[in-house]
Amino acid sequence: MFLFRRRKAAKHVPEWKRQESTTLPEAERRTYLDNAPYLLPKDAQEDERLRFQHYALHHAFSNHYLAPISPDTRTILDVGSGTGIWAIDMAQQFPHAHIIGVDITLTSLPHTLPNTCLFAQADILQGLPFPACQFDFTHQRLLVGAIPASHWPHVVRELIRVTRPQGWIELLEVGTTVQNAGAATERLLSWVRETSQARGIDMAMVTQLGDFLKHAGCQAVEAQDIPVPLGSWAGRSGEMLKLDAIRVFQAMRPRTTMPVEQLDAMLAAAAAEWEQNRASFVFHAAYGRRAGL
Amino acid sequence: MMSTAPPLILTREQASRLQVYLQTYRRYAFAALLPGTDRNTTLRILQTMQGKLIDVIDQKIAPFHLVLTVEEMTTLRTITTELLTLYAKEPVSDQRDAILVDLAALKASIKGS
Numbered sequence: 001m002f003l004f005r006r007r008k009a010a011k012h013v014p015e016w017k018r019q020e021s022t023t024l025p026e027a028e029r030r031t032y033l034d035n036a037p038y039l040l041p042k043d044a045q046e047d048e049r050l051r052f053q054h055y056a057l058h059h060a061f062s063n064h065y066l067a068p069i070s071p072d073t074r075t076i077l078d079v080g081s082g083t084g085i086w087a088i089d090m091a092q093q094f095p096h097a098h099i100i101g102v103d104i105t106l107t108s109l110p111h112t113l114p115n116t117c118l119f120a121q122a123d124i125l126q127g128l129p130f131p132a133c134q135f136d137f138t139h140q141r142l143l144v145g146a147i148p149a150s151h152w153p154h155v156v157r158e159l160i161r162v163t164r165p166q167g168w169i170e171l172l173e174v175g176t177t178v179q180n181a182g183a184a185t186e187r188l189l190s191w192v193r194e195t196s197q198a199r200g201i202d203m204a205m206v207t208q209l210g211d212f213l214k215h216a217g218c219q220a221v222e223a224q225d226i227p228v229p230l231g232s233w234a235g236r237s238g239e240m241l242k243l244d245a246i247r248v249f250q251a252m253r254p255r256t257t258m259p260v261e262q263l264d265a266m267l268a269a270a271a272a273e274w275e276q277n278r279a280s281f282v283f284h285a286a287y288g289r290r291a292g293l
Numbered sequence: 294m295m296s297t298a299p300p301l302i303l304t305r306e307q308a309s310r311l312q313v314y315l316q317t318y319r320r321y322a323f324a325a326l327l328p329g330t331d332r333n334t335t336l337r338i339l340q341t342m343q344g345k346l347i348d349v350i351d352q353k354i355a356p357f358h359l360v361l362t363v364e365e366m367t368t369l370r371t372i373t374t375e376l377l378t379l380y381a382k383e384p385v386s387d388q389r390d391a392i393l394v395d396l397a398a399l400k401a402s403i404k405g406s
Contacts, residue, residue, distance in 0.1 A: 061323075062333035068315075068343030166351065222316065226323045237328035 030254055036104055036123070037199050039145035040251050047083050047108045049247045053142075054085045056240035057172075060228040060283075064089055067168040067287035069137050073097055077162060079124050079140040084109045084117065086139070091116045097136075102128065124155055133164040141172035149202035156212040163290045169218060170287040173206035179227050180277040184269035188249065191266065195256050209286035218288030227280035231271075234278070245281060246271060298366040300358040301402070308350050308357050310395060315343050318372045321379065338368045366403060373400045 030041035040046060058064060064086060074097050078087045081101025091099050091114040099114075102122040109119055122129050124140075125147070138159045147155055159169050176189040196203050210223025229238035230245060249267050253260055273279065303311060319339055326332045342365050349357040361369065377396050383389050 059333070060328050062328070062336035063340060066340070068340055068347055070344045070348045071341065072348070224320055224323060229327060234327050235329065 030251060032254070033104070036125075037146060037148055037201065038104075039196060039199060039201060039255060040248070042105065042108075046251060049244065049251070050083050050108075051085050052240070052247075053244045054083075054089070056237070056244050057141075058089075059237035059240055061172075061226070064093065065137070065139060065170055066172065066285050067137065067170045069168050073136045075135045075137070075164075076100070077102070077128075077130075077135040077138045079128070079138065079159065080143040080146065081119060082108055084113065084119060086141075087117050087119070088114060100135075124158060125151055128158055128162050130162045132161050133167075134162050136164060136167045138163045138167065138169045140170070142174065144173045144175065144203060144206050145196070145201060147205075148200040149205050150200075152205050152208075153212060153216070156209075157216050160213075160216050160218060160290050165290050165292045167290050168287055169213060169290065170285075171209045171213070172283060172285045173209060174281060174283045175203045175206040177207075177225075177282040178230070178274075179280040179282060181279055182270075182273035182277055184266060185273050185279065188266050188270040191256065191258065191263070192249070192252070195252055199255070206284045209284050210288075213286055213288040217291050219291055221286065221288035223284070223286040226283045226285055228283055230279045230281050231274040233275055234280075241281065242271065242274060296363050297360050298363050300360045303355075303357045303359060305350075305355045305357070307399075308346060308355075308359070311359075311399070312343065312346055312350070314373070314376060314396070314399070315339050315346070318376055319343075335368055335372065338365055339372065341365070342369065370400065370403045373403065 030045065031043040032038070032040075033042050054064075073094055076087075076090055076094065076097050076099045078090070078099065078101040081087055081103045084101055087099045087101040088110070091097070095116070097116060099117045101117065101119045102124070103119070104121065104123045106119050106121055113119075120129065124143070140155075140159060156169075156171070159171075163169050176192050178185050178189060181189065193203055207225075210221050213221045213223075228241055229235075231242045232239045246267060249263075253263055256263065301311075319336060322332055322336055342361060345361070346357075346359055349359055373396055377393060377400070380389055380392050380396065
């Protein structure tokens with residue numbers, strides 16, 4: 001049976017098995033999903049970071065999405081909906097649209113939701129529980145840490161499958177490219193790549209998003225690498241992204257054997273470089289339309 | 294309700310070129326301008342305009358009547374001027390000259406609308 005769920009029902013949803021980190025002091029321990037390849041934690045601290053990141057991205061990209069979707073868009077799907085904040089903000093922007101979010105666990109949703117937002121438990125790696133051609137706009141962002149390299153083509157085909165002909169599919173990811181990176185930043189990024197690869201995640205896949213869409217038959221594909229300033233040198237937006245990036249790297253600490261002190265020193269040196277070098281994190285965006293009938 | 298400007302009436306080719314100009318400016322802004330209120334407002338307006346333009350193109354009935362708000366028309370005028378400046382800096386070529394003429398015509402048509 002497939003059910004859409006609201007927050008108050010979430011406690012009845014079978015929970016993903018969780019795994020707690022034990023290498024950090026108790027106050028710094030984080031909780032991770034055990035039965036999913038997701039690199040980052042799944043706990044209240046991470047939910048708070050994701051909400052902050054949502055607004056940092058809005059500052060950086062000017063909007064909650066990049067595709068030139070119609071103002072009359074009626075059905076929207078958010079894959080990897082997490083805290084639900086993207087879907088909730090899109091409900092304000094598209095008050096006449098039905099917006100559905102899916103994630104492998106629904107425990108991060110707020111207690112109250114707009115009437116036009118629904119959330120369902122689903123794992124994109126296992127396929128989406130929707131018939132073909134359902135959505136005007138299918139959106140997925142920052143799931144690189146959850147999708148093993150070999151799954152990417154399948155994931156993109158699945159996103160396209162549930163999108164109606166002429167509907168839009170949008171992907172936004174960040175990899176391990178920093179413009180004006182110094183030596184400390186390169187060391188940090190190298191650590192991220194190694195830590196990811198150990199879990200089957202290849203951060204370089206995000207440079208191929210546009211190709212994935214084209215190879216799967218999408219039309220009007222736009223792909224762009226967008227440098228987003230990292231640091232207070234770029235004002236509020238840069239300050240927010242820097243803080244978010246630091247918290248992401250800190251959240252990955254239990255995923256490595258590197259001593260915490262060494263990792264923190266590396267991160268502090270990298271963050272100083274971002275200000276000195278006026279660095280930018282490169283995001284990879286791609287969107288396109290499902291071919292018409 | 295936002296006031297609308299007189300519609301832009303576009304042939305299929307003009308609509309396609311306008312779509313390219315809007316996308317070109319968005320790419321430029323994301324690549325070259327720091328995030329900020331003015332940049333972001335312009336980007337949101339252009340994105341909405343693109344959505345409207347694609348909607349009328351999808352209807353496949355040319356000439357296309359693109360109805361824009363006064364704010365959208367003002368933004369279109371501004372970015373057309375900026376694109377003229379950007380393209381003017383590119384190496385001289387037949388293609389560049391054709392784009393400059395086209396953008397100048399677009400700017401004039403916006404002024405006249």
